[in-house]
Amino acid sequence: MHAALVGVPYSGKTTMFAALSGIEPGAKEELVGVIKVPDARVDCLRSVFNPARTKYAEFVLHDFGAGGGRNETIPARVKNLIERMEMLVFVVRDFESAFSGDPRDPAAEYARLREEIILADFMTVEKRLEREAKERRNPPEIPVLKKIRARLEANEIPAVEELTGQELGQVSSYNLLTLKKRVAIVNKPEGETGIPPALSEMLAREKVPGFDVSGSLERELNDIAPAERRAFLESYGLRGTARDRLLAAAYETSGLISFLTVGPDEVRAWPIRSGMTAVEAAGKIHKDIARGFIRAETVPFDVFKKHGSEEACKEANAYRLVGKDYVVRDGDIMEFRFNV
Ligand SMILES: Nc1nc2c(ncn2[C@@H]2O[C@H](COP(=O)(O)OP(=O)(O)OP(=O)(O)O)[C@@H](O)[C@H]2O)c(=O)[nH]1
Ligand SMILES: [Mg+2]
Structure with a gap:
C-alpha cells in the first residue's frame, strides 16, 4: 500500500x-x-x-x-x-x-x-x-x-x-x-x-x-x-x-486483511483486500501459483496457536482443504498446491 x-x-x-x-x-x-x-x-x-x-x-x-x-x-x-x-x-x-x-x-x-x-x-x-x-x-x-x-x-x-x-x-x-x-x-x-x-x-x-x-x-x-x-x-x-x-x-x-505463509525459509504476512478468493490470494504471491492452482490447505492463526505446531495441527485434523473460490479470512495460514 x-x-x-x-x-x-x-x-x-x-x-x-x-x-x-x-x-x-x-x-x-x-x-x-x-x-x-x-x-x-x-x-x-x-x-x-x-x-x-x-x-x-x-x-x-x-x-x-x-x-x-x-x-x-x-x-x-x-x-x-x-x-x-x-x-x-x-x-x-x-x-x-x-x-x-x-x-x-x-x-x-x-x-x-x-x-x-x-x-x-x-x-x-x-x-x-x-x-x-x-x-x-x-x-x-x-x-x-x-x-x-x-x-x-x-x-x-x-x-x-x-x-x-x-x-x-x-x-x-x-x-x-x-x-x-x-x-x-x-x-x-x-x-x-x-x-x-x-x-x-x-x-x-x-x-x-x-x-x-x-x-x-x-x-x-x-x-x-x-x-x-x-x-x-x-x-x-x-x-x-x-x-x-x-x-x-x-x-x-x-478493507485490508492479511493472510500468512509459513515455513523454514520464510514467515510472511500478505496484505490483500477483504473478500479475495484463494486463487486471487495465490496470485499475490506469484502468477504461476494462481495459474497452476490445485487447492490450498489452510488453518486460522488462532487455531494454529492453540495447537502450537504443524504436527499438532495435522494430528488434530485442523487443516482444511479448500478450492479456488474459498474466501480468505484475516489471519488464515495458507499453503498452496499448484502445478507449473
Ligand atoms: N507548534 C507546532 N508546530 C508544528 C507542528 N507540526 C509542524 N510544526 C511546525 O510547522 C512548520 C512547518 O512544518 P512542516 O512539517 O515543515 O510542514 P510541511 O507541511 O511539510 O511544509 P511544506 O513542505 O513547506 O509545505 C515547521 O516549523 C514545524 O516545526 C505541530 O504539531 N505543532
Ligand atoms: Mg514539507
Whole structure:
C-alpha cells in the first residue's frame, strides 16, 4: 500500500512524515518511508518456525514536499505524483503557525483539499468527455465518466460503493483522486487533543477516518529509547502511537486483511483486500501459483496457536482443504498446491 501525505503548505506534512515513519528527513524534497506493519501473529509464527526470513506487511508513506507556489493548495507537480498512490493522507493544521498566512482553521483547510481533488478530477473527466463528444468513439468508460461527472458537479465525492468492480476497472487508468481511499490527520499543538466538531462532521459524512496527533510531539519519540516511548506518550495522556492509529485507519478504510505463509525459509504476512478468493490470494504471491492452482490447505492463526505446531495441527485434523473460490479470512495460514 502506497500513501501520500497531502496538505497545504506548512500544515506539518514533513513533521508528520518523521513522526509516522520514524525517519528523520534530510533536505530532500521527496521522502519515502517504509513502515513495517506490526503483527503479533507474525511474531508468534517466527518463534515457532525460526525462519531464515521474516516479512511483515509494508505501508509505504510518501511526502512529496510543497514545490510550486506558496498559494497553491496542491501544486501541479505534487498532483501528478499523488495520482500514483492508492491512498491520500490529508494533514490539516490545528496549531498556530508563524509561517502560514492563514488562520488556524482545520475544517477550512480540509474543505480546501477536498475541493481541490474534486476540481482536479472534474477537469480530467470533463476534458475526456469533451474530446469524446468530437470523436464519437464511444469507449465503454463513457457512461461511468458521466456518472462521476454528475457527482463532481454537485460538489460531491463519487461514492466508490455506487460503482461496480467493472466500472471501477474501466476508469482505473484515469487515476482519479476522489476515488482513492482517504484518511485525515489533524495536527494539534503539544498537549491538546480532539477533532473540532465542524471537521468531524465533514469526515463522518464521507466516512473518512480521522484522528488527532501532535506531529511535533510524536516526532520527539524518534529521539527517545524504544523502551521509554510508551511512558512518554502516557505522560501526555496518549494511548498508542500515531503510527499505530494511521495503520489501523488505513487498514479499516481500505478493507485490508492479511493472510500468512509459513515455513523454514520464510514467515510472511500478505496484505490483500477483504473478500479475495484463494486463487486471487495465490496470485499475490506469484502468477504461476494462481495459474497452476490445485487447492490450498489452510488453518486460522488462532487455531494454529492453540495447537502450537504443524504436527499438532495435522494430528488434530485442523487443516482444511479448500478450492479456488474459498474466501480468505484475516489471519488464515495458507499453503498452496499448484502445478507449473
Ligand atoms: N507548534 C507546532 N508546530 C508544528 C507542528 N507540526 C509542524 N510544526 C511546525 O510547522 C512548520 C512547518 O512544518 P512542516 O512539517 O515543515 O510542514 P510541511 O507541511 O511539510 O511544509 P511544506 O513542505 O513547506 O509545505 C515547521 O516549523 C514545524 O516545526 C505541530 O504539531 N505543532
Ligand atoms: Mg514539507
